[in-house]
Amino acid sequence: MKVVLRNPRREVDVAGNRRVKEVLKDLDILPESVLVIRGDDLVTADQMLREDDVIELRPVMSGGLL
Amino acid sequence: MKCRKCGAAAALELRRHNAAFCAQDFLDFFRNQVREAIRRHKMFTRDERVLVAVSGGKDSLALWDVLLDDGYDTTGLYLDLGIFDYSAESRAKCEAFAAARSARLVISRVADEVGAPVPVIKEVTRRPPCSGCGLSKRYLMNRAALERGMQVVATGHNLDDEAATLFGSVMHWQTDALPRQSPALPSTHPKLVRRVKPLYRLSERETAAYAFLRRIDYIVEECPFARGATSIAHKEILNRMEEASPGAKHNFLFGFLEKARPVFERAEGVVLQECVRCGQVTTGTVCAFCKLSDQVKRAAGTGAAAPDR
Numbered sequence: 001m002k003v004v005l006r007n008p009r010r011e012v013d014v015a016g017n018r019r020v021k022e023v024l025k026d027l028d029i030l031p032e033s034v035l036v037i038r039g040d041d042l043v044t045a046d047q048m049l050r051e052d053d054v055i056e057l058r059p060v061m062s063g064g065l066l
Numbered sequence: 067m068k069c070r071k072c073g074a075a076a077a078l079e080l081r082r083h084n085a086a087f088c089a090q091d092f093l094d095f096f097r098n099q100v101r102e103a104i105r106r107h108k109m110f111t112r113d114e115r116v117l118v119a120v121s122g123g124k125d126s127l128a129l130w131d132v133l134l135d136d137g138y139d140t141t142g143l144y145l146d147l148g149i150f151d152y153s154a155e156s157r158a159k160c161e162a163f164a165a166a167r168s169a170r171l172v173i174s175r176v177a178d179e180v181g182a183p184v185p186v187i188k189e190v191t192r193r194p195p196c197s198g199c200g201l202s203k204r205y206l207m208n209r210a211a212l213e214r215g216m217q218v219v220a221t222g223h224n225l226d227d228e229a230a231t232l233f234g235s236v237m238h239w240q241t242d243a244l245p246r247q248s249p250a251l252p253s254t255h256p257k258l259v260r261r262v263k264p265l266y267r268l269s270e271r272e273t274a275a276y277a278f279l280r281r282i283d284y285i286v287e288e289c290p291f292a293r294g295a296t297s298i299a300h301k302e303i304l305n306r307m308e309e310a311s312p313g314a315k316h317n318f319l320f321g322f323l324e325k326a327r328p329v330f331e332r333a334e335g336v337v338l339q340e341c342v343r344c345g346q347v348t349t350g351t352v353c354a355f356c357k358l359s360d361q362v363k364r365a366a367g368t369g370a371a372a373p374d375r
Contacts, residue, residue, distance in 0.1 A: 006286055032305045035274050042077040042275060044067045044086060060274035061226070061301055062123050062288060 001053040021045040081312035107250035109262040122156025124277040125222030142171040148183020190365040195291035205355040223263040226270040230300040244330040
């Protein structure tokens with residue numbers, strides 16, 4: 001599957017059918033720090049992703065002095 | 067994973083609540099959390115005019131969206147920081163959001179008010195860029211509300227923002243900062259408007275999910291000057307703790323608000339007076355904003371200020 005990451009924008013290929021939480025773990029990304037987006041939907045950590053899926057891991061963190 | 071309310075497929079898991087929701091029930095949950103914040107802290111009423119500080123990011127636009135939907139009398143305030151393409155894009159997001167909802171939006175340029183945009187302020191002051199930027203934003207938000215006769219400024223600070231700020235204050239035992247950390251700061255001077263944070267009960271993942279599910283077009287890229295900011299390092303630490311112990315951030319912040327903050331509230335308040343230069347509220351003779359503006363203008367006069375790109 002194709003995984004789109006942001007800040008900076010880049011793409012990573014992940015082989016095989018995998019659960020969301022496994023993909024996040026492989027990429028060393030905390031579930032709390034991203035939204036997992038497939039098309040127009042949000043995907044929960046237990047869902048299975050298919051080889052031909054394209055998912056976006058959108059960071060949710062904003063920063064600076066608030 | 068199933069929605070706790072309707073049993074349909076879940077869109078978002080909230081581990082700290084030991085729950086998951088479908089998109090529609092999550093949106094209801096989110097709105098109810100904002101309503102509870104407003105009610106619990108008496109943030110504002112439907113008779114009051116609320117100035118909503120918007121940055122083009124997920125939090126402030128999600129907040130404005132909820133308040134507009136709930137029928138509050140709001141005006142958006144966008145402060146143009148002059149941070150190159152980032153400011154141009156975030157301003158466009160705010161303008162598009164307001165236009166689509168026929169909402170009022172006021173735009174103020176930091177460069178017009180301080181004498182230079184944030185990148186120049188950063189060079190002149192040699193302070194972390196977020197420092198001069200935050201100071202300018204707080205000052206200009208208050209003044210914009212006062213000038214328009216508005217009683218309250220609402221900002222999009224979320225649970226993660228508040229927990230990270232608290233973490234930073236505790237790490238350095240900034241005991242003077244602790245009483246000032248609150249979801250609602252009352253007006254303590256005729257020239258100081260009430261400041262409220264209706265999203266303090268919601269994590270930034272939840273505000274991002276709300277913005278996504280509502281199809282709000284917000285700026286995902288972070289401010290270029292926020293990279294390496296201490297507040298982001300603190301958020302990452304807190305997220306590690308949250309991963310190991312869901313609810314850690316919530317317990318840290320809410321435990322402070324309920325149990326510790328009252329202890330740190332000073333018996334005698336700080337004496338507030340009006341700045342001899344601009345008339346806005348300060349604890350000294352000349353306010354920090356006027357001092358910053360002086361510094362920027364002096365540097366501009368000597369040609370010392372040139373922003374890095």
